[in-house]
Amino acid sequence: MKLFFASDVHGSERCFLKFINAGRYYGADVLVLGGDITGKALVPIVRGPNGAYRAEFLGDAVTAATAAELGELQRLIRFNGHYPLVVTPDELAGLRASPEAQAAAFRRVMRETLARWLDVAAERLDGRGTRCLVMPGNDDDPDIDDIIASSPAVENPHDRVVELGDGLVLAGSAYSNTTPWRAPRELPEADLAAHLEGLCARVGDFGRAVLCTHVPPYESGLDSAPAVDSGLNLRASAGQPRLIAAGSRAVRAVIEARQPLLALHGHIHEGRGFCRLGRTLCINPGSDYAAGILRGAWVTIEGGRVRGFQLVAG
Amino acid sequence: MNMTSGGRHQERLPAIGTFVRPATGLVRGMGGTQALIYNTMITTLLLGAALTYLWAPYAFPGCNVALGIVCTGVFGAMMMTAYSMLAATMPRSGGDYVFQSRILHPAVAFAAVGSGFMIWLMFWQALGGWMVAVMGISPLMLMLGATLGSPVLENLGRWAATPHGVVVVSLLSFCVSAAVCAVGVRAYLRLQKWLLAGIMLTFALVWALLLTTPQAEFAARFNAFMAGFSPAADYYQHVIAAAREAGFAAAPVAGGAGFGGINWGATFGVMPIAWTALAWTMWSIMNAGEIKNAGRLRLQLLQTLGALALNTGLLAVTAVLLAHSMGADFLAAMGQLYYSGSEALAEFPVPPYFGVLASIAAGHPALIFFILLGFVLNGVQILIGMCLGGSRVMMAMSFDRVLPDALADVSPRLRTPLNAILAYHAGAVAWVLLYNYTAVGAFTLSVTLASMVTYMFTSLAAALLPFREREMYLGSPVGRLRILGVPAITVFGIASLLFNLAITYYFLTADRLFVNDVRSEALIGAIFVLCLVYYFARRAYLKRRGINIDLAFAQIPPE
Numbered sequence: 001m002k003l004f005f006a007s008d009v010h011g012s013e014r015c016f017l018k019f020i021n022a023g024r025y026y027g028a029d030v031l032v033l034g035g036d037i038t039g040k041a042l043v044p045i046v047r048g049p050n051g052a053y054r055a056e057f058l059g060d061a062v063t064a065a066t067a068a069e070l071g072e073l074q075r076l077i078r079f080n081g082h083y084p085l086v087v088t089p090d091e092l093a094g095l096r097a098s099p100e101a102q103a104a105a106f107r108r109v110m111r112e113t114l115a116r117w118l119d120v121a122a123e124r125l126d127g128r129g130t131r132c133l134v135m136p137g138n139d140d141d142p143d144i145d146d147i148i149a150s151s152p153a154v155e156n157p158h159d160r161v162v163e164l165g166d167g168l169v170l171a172g173s174a175y176s177n178t179t180p181w182r183a184p185r186e187l188p189e190a191d192l193a194a195h196l197e198g199l200c201a202r203v204g205d206f207g208r209a210v211l212c213t214h215v216p217p218y219e220s221g222l223d224s225a226p227a228v229d230s231g232l233n234l235r236a237s238a239g240q241p242r243l244i245a246a247g248s249r250a251v252r253a254v255i256e257a258r259q260p261l262l263a264l265h266g267h268i269h270e271g272r273g274f275c276r277l278g279r280t281l282c283i284n285p286g287s288d289y290a291a292g293i294l295r296g297a298w299v300t301i302e303g304g305r306v307r308g309f310q311l312v313a314g
Numbered sequence: 315m316n317m318t319s320g321g322r323h324q325e326r327l328p329a330i331g332t333f334v335r336p337a338t339g340l341v342r343g344m345g346g347t348q349a350l351i352y353n354t355m356i357t358t359l360l361l362g363a364a365l366t367y368l369w370a371p372y373a374f375p376g377c378n379v380a381l382g383i384v385c386t387g388v389f390g391a392m393m394m395t396a397y398s399m400l401a402a403t404m405p406r407s408g409g410d411y412v413f414q415s416r417i418l419h420p421a422v423a424f425a426a427v428g429s430g431f432m433i434w435l436m437f438w439q440a441l442g443g444w445m446v447a448v449m450g451i452s453p454l455m456l457m458l459g460a461t462l463g464s465p466v467l468e469n470l471g472r473w474a475a476t477p478h479g480v481v482v483v484s485l486l487s488f489c490v491s492a493a494v495c496a497v498g499v500r501a502y503l504r505l506q507k508w509l510l511a512g513i514m515l516t517f518a519l520v521w522a523l524l525l526t527t528p529q530a531e532f533a534a535r536f537n538a539f540m541a542g543f544s545p546a547a548d549y550y551q552h553v554i555a556a557a558r559e560a561g562f563a564a565a566p567v568a569g570g571a572g573f574g575g576i577n578w579g580a581t582f583g584v585m586p587i588a589w590t591a592l593a594w595t596m597w598s599i600m601n602a603g604e605i606k607n608a609g610r611l612r613l614q615l616l617q618t619l620g621a622l623a624l625n626t627g628l629l630a631v632t633a634v635l636l637a638h639s640m641g642a643d644f645l646a647a648m649g650q651l652y653y654s655g656s657e658a659l660a661e662f663p664v665p666p667y668f669g670v671l672a673s674i675a676a677g678h679p680a681l682i683f684f685i686l687l688g689f690v691l692n693g694v695q696i697l698i699g700m701c702l703g704g705s706r707v708m709m710a711m712s713f714d715r716v717l718p719d720a721l722a723d724v725s726p727r728l729r730t731p732l733n734a735i736l737a738y739h740a741g742a743v744a745w746v747l748l749y750n751y752t753a754v755g756a757f758t759l760s761v762t763l764a765s766m767v768t769y770m771f772t773s774l775a776a777a778l779l780p781f782r783e784r785e786m787y788l789g790s791p792v793g794r795l796r797i798l799g800v801p802a803i804t805v806f807g808i809a810s811l812l813f814n815l816a817i818t819y820y821f822l823t824a825d826r827l828f829v830n831d832v833r834s835e836a837l838i839g840a841i842f843v844l845c846l847v848y849y850f851a852r853r854a855y856l857k858r859r860g861i862n863i864d865l866a867f868a869q870i871p872p873e
Contacts, residue, residue, distance in 0.1 A: 010337075014785065014872050021870050021873075022870055025870045025871075026865065040334060040337040041332050041333065042332065042333040042334075042335075043332050043333075044331070046330055054330060056330045056331055058790070058791040058794070059610075060791070060794060061330075076793075079788075080789055096331075102333050105333075106333070106335050139337045181337060183337060221724040221729065242503070243499065245729075270406070273709075273713050273722060274722065275722075286406075287406070291403060291404040291406065291790075292786050293404070293786075293869075298865075308859060310862075310863070310866060311714065311715075312865050312866050312868075313412075313866065313867055314868065314869055
């Protein structure tokens with residue numbers, strides 16, 4: 001069985017479309033998206049009285065005079081993992097004035113975008129026999145879970161043990177340990193440990209299990225992230241970002257204790273790499289969604305063993 | 315679609331902005347000052363300066379050294395701009411290896427970066443060890459010995475500059491660099507501020523000395539120092555006279571026949587040597603955050619170009635002060651005699667790099683110590699910095715499966731890529747032996763020429779980005795910048811390529827840079843070809859095991 005894993009597309013439409021095509025491209029039987037699907041930024045495009053549109057894109061003022069230009073602008077915004085939102089000046093003022101309105105706008109656009117993506121996934125995966133698992137991550141609002149659940153093309157493995165075939169199962173967890181950003185799906189380490197124990201209790205043979213936790217194990221080399229202060233400023237020393245291990249101790253403990261066949265992770269975009277914790281191969285493909293690069297990993301599992309794997313940048 | 319910077323828009327429209335929700339990884343990017351400091355200090359400042367001041371007048375008689383350094387900075391800015399723009403399009407990954415593999419071809423990337431920034435970086439370890447010994451410990455011991463009247467120190471100083479001495483000092487220095495790298499980047503960052511302070515102190519002391527020592531006074535101190543080594547009553551004039559007798563014409567550095575009185579051909583010749591010091595200001599990890607915008611690009615440009623400007627200024631001003639205090643003719647004559655191996659300089663006890671000359675001007679043991687300590691520290695900084703960079707490159711290539719998996723292994727106890735660090739130093743040991751016991755020692759600047767190969771391919775990648783990775787280009791802040799209708803990154807990529815080609819031309823034609831030796835060229839070429847052959851051999855081997863390394867870099871179509 002060949003499995004393709006990617007994570008942290010963060011609203012990049014280009015990366016999601018590449019992910020859907022990865023099955024065909026790499027000959028994968030199973031596609032797994034490991035979390036943090038939704039974007040972080042909303043770009044208002046203001047409709048002016050003369051029919052032209054204005055926005056701020058990549059720090060500069062932009063105008064789009066025609067429908068074609070508007071379409072191009074929206075496409076480039078989505079390329080960067082942002083959400084374009086056409087508004088009137090009054091609507092923009094309303095958004096500026098109300099954090100609740102901003103949150104509501106985010107939720108609406110996220111849901112619409114994800115629904116559209118999953119429609120494309122259904123269309124492209126139809127008849128191919130490729131299994132597609134889409135798991136949210138710590139940054140994804142639980143609001144999107146029903147969108148994933150309603151799609152005929154994908155499954156959500158969060159807090160589930162999914163049969164992959166050939167006797168293999170995948171156990172997924174979208175949670176991360178706590179971060180300075182207080183994202184929607186975070187748990188303190190003790191609670192995360194309890195959650196993982198509950199998940200693992202439903203796995204029979206860890207020798208034939210793939211553990212997919214959004215957050216990587218602590219001090220694995222897959223979790224080196226720049227440290228930030230309370231103001232979310234990068235902490236630096238002599239001009240270099242200070243790197244810390246941001247992974248989860250609970251995840252590490254579970255892997256070391258249970259020794260699954262394979263462990264797949266995302267969350268730390270800079271943590272691209274692989275390592276072994278005991279006999280478990282742990283992989284974090286990293287993320288470069290803002291450049292439209294889909295970082296992933298394909299893994300071939302045969303006879304209860306990992307026969308081959310490769311980190312790719314598609 | 316009309317994209318304009320706010321300032322050029324015809325009417326002042328209210329800012330629209332972007333709404334950002336709290337999400338992991340959204341940080342305020344590192345302040346410009348921090349990365350500017352790092353980029354300023356990562357360069358091989360003292361080594362490059364020392365080589366430039368002594369070598370350039372020998373290699374290109376009549377050159378204006380300070381102006382040549384400025385030219386290097388100005389033209390080198392093209393390359394720094396191209397690199398900054400590339401980093402702005404790929405803010406997370408970055409680096410020559412990713413730029414080239416993504417935009418050109420993975421085989422090219424491996425050959426160029428594998429040779430230039432892995433194997434030749436190991437050569438830098440040999441050079442760093444040499445610097446610690448020959449520019450640092452040797453003159454330090456000898457000068458202190460001469461000043462304090464200690465034959466033991468003098469003999470130690472002489473020994474440290476012999477091939478055996480350099481090898482021993484290098485290997486001991488490698489123990490330091492390997493230990494620091496093995497413990498981790500944090501250890502280096504804690505150490506780095508002391509290294510940088512020491513280097514800056516050297517510059518400060520040298521400037522203070524040069525500003526307060528008129529030429530006649532320097533000559534007198536120099537002669538007083540040399541009285542212990544030579545019967546010549548006026549060794550200062552002896553140096554100048556000996557060089558003239560050897561055919562060195564003290565062509566004027568200004569007031570001559572060239573445009574503005576400058577010998578431009580010779581002055582441009584300074585660039586290949588000065589580039590050895592100045593080419594590193596794009597090395598910082600550009601952690602500018604995930605939200606790309608024009609402000610981030612401007613910040614990156616500030617960090618690289620600002621550092622280049624600072625370093626260029628530092629080196630150029632030092633060159634002016636050296637000529638002012640010590641005399642341009644004297645410095646040129648020193649370089650002429652030293653690099654031609656003239657017997658006329660046999661009595662001078664150590665290689666006459668500017669640190670030594672400044673120490674002679676200083677005279678006081680404490681000043682001598684702190685001036686020359688900076689060279690030791692710069693050598694150590696080179697060793698550690700190059701090891702960190704080289705081992706990172708090895709890890710990245712190992713993750714791609716191009717290099718063996720073992721090089722990506724992280725020590726469970728130290729949490730560092732111990733295998734890569736040890737492999738890197740093993741290669742460095744081989745270079746140390748070659749550099750000090752074979753003809754390779756004459757090809758010091760081959761390391762810069764080898765780097766040119768990497769820079770040229772990255773420059774090409776920059777020029778081709780809008781055509782090879784159109785979506786990535788349009789989706790970045792660079793996508794809106796044009797010069798006379800041509801993508802700005804293409805313009806700067808081509809300018810950078812031409813600059814590096816010009817440097818390469820000098821290396822391949824100027825005899826006195828000692829690189830246009832068929833052995834040197836063969837070595838550079840052979841290493842590049844070896845990396846290319848290795849890539850395809852590794853590719854074939856992995857293909858038999860079901861792994862296609864071409865897929866590591868091949869783009870999945872989104873349609």
